[in-house]
Amino acid sequence: MLANDPLDHDVQLPKALERYVGELLHERIDVRAFEATRSLPFFIGHTYALYETHILGRHCVILARLDGTGTPADIAKHVEIVRKATNATVAFATMTFSAHNRSRLIGQGVPFIVPGNQLYMPDLAIDLREHFRAPRHRQADGLSPAAQTVLFDHILHPHQDETTPSLLAGRLHYSAMSIGRAFDDLVAAALAETVRHGKERRIRFRAEGRQLLEEAAPLLRSPxxxxxxxxxxxxxxxxxxxxxxxxxxxxxxxxxxxxxxxxxxxxxxxxxxxxxxxxxxxxxxxxxxxxxxxxxxxxxxxxxxxxxxxxxxxxxxxxxxxxxxxxxxxxxxxx
Incomplete structure (x- = not known):
């Protein structure tokens, strides 16, 4: 049962989810209380704190427990109950969960989020772990295709205001996640830095025009x-x-x-x-x-x-x- 301090859930976990998922997917995530609980069994609302959000355009309901208690088998059953009742993507979330229990949830295909550790949502083809977020070293063979696209777009259109992953994604024909990774590549190559404005991540190049192209030249690849x-x-x-x-x-x-x-x-x-x-x-x-x-x-x-x-x-x-x-x-x- 969730008999702990409800204030912790109301503030701590939603903010942690917004920050963690938003940084991983490079898009703004708004986590709010899930109010449409009438179709759910009574015990669900007493066992979990319920939230909803949109991830990669999909409506997601989150069953949250701060302490990570509950067996993977029970969690899997409860996630499936809510999925059938809401027709949404449903994920379990907690601030702490053992690697063994996470493996058991993965084995059963149960989506889950452990902020700062792992985001597993097979319905959305996502399995991202903390070590994936470590800064990557510059690749000897050059920039990734997405990073080169972002670089060239900036040089060709230096006055565009579209500097966030979500805004660039549609114009450059990539997902916001891919553009976010391109930002990481450009930062690792010392060509740019990223800054945050609220929940938005923006890229800022260290040089402009011909100078920027000359600095990037050793990393350019034929498309x-x-x-x-x-x-x-x-x-x-x-x-x-x-x-x-x-x-x-x-x-x-x-x-x-x-x-x-x-x-x-x-x-x-x-x-x-x-x-x-x-x-x-x-x-x-x-x-x-x-x-x-x-x-x-x-x-x-x-x-x-x-x-x-x-x-x-x-x-x-x-x-x-x-x-x-x-x-x-x-x-x-x-x-």
Whole structure:
């Protein structure tokens, strides 16, 4: 029974949940008392403190106990009772819970939150533990695709006010969680710092414009994952001109024989099946498509992919003409 001080639950646990889940998922979490208890058995309200919130857009009901008492088997039964009654995602929450009992809940697929330790919600594909939140060292192979997207977006649009994960997510075609991790990568790379305004986390770059790009240069990676040569010209108009085709469009480089377009790697399979593209070799191709590690449309509202992604792709090219054209891309930007 929850016979402890109710004030602790009313203040301590909700705030701990808001802070912990909000920091992990990089979005604002508002935890409030769950009032719609009429459909629940009487003993539920006397055994747990009940809260509700929204996590990643899903309505969640939380059964909370400060002391972590109760067997995993009982908790699993009670979570299922509330889930059936509310048709919501239901999670158990407590401030302290043994690793053994957490393992037993995971074994039964029961969602739970232990602030400062673990967030396990299989319905939302989340299993995040405290050690995942440790600052990560700079990766030798460069920035993550999401971090590079955030960096390029800032350089290309320095006056945008969208500096929180939730605001950037929709425009850059990532989840707020992925943007939050991108923030972590940029902080670990010493390119930025993050600050908090209330419950919102914002990114602040340490330099601007050309200087920021030069500091990030050793960490830049080509966005291209693969290059596919295709027969047919049924290319969706929404695809951006890319590769040497875009480089020639934006500079005085000679235009290649066939046009190249870019698409997010995650979209390739669906689009290729929808329009029946046939892969071939370079000599027999009518066009080419690059699959990218991030969505090329997220950084460009023009006919071509963005100049910074092209620069990252071609700055170390073996052909000196192409390298020089990549440098000219930077000269043409409005620093």
């Amino acid at each position: 291209v994952r693969s290059l596919k040569f295709l027969r047919g010209n049924a290319i969706p108009a929404s695809l951006k001109l890319a590769g040497e085709s875009a480089l020639s469009y934006l500079t005085d480089l000679a235009r290649p024989r066939i046009d190249t377009f870019a698409i997010a790697a995650t979209d390739w399979k669906a689009i290729s099946q929808a329009i029946g593209l046939i892969e071939t070799d370079r000599d027999g191709a009518d066009c080419a498509i690059e699959t990218w590690s991030y969505d090329p449309a997220a950084l460009s509202n023009t006919y071509t992919v963005d100049a910074l992604s092209l620069y990252a792709q071609f700055r170390d090219h073996r052909d000196e003409r192409i390298t020089m054209a990549a440098e000219r891309l930077l000269e043409n930007l409005p620093w």
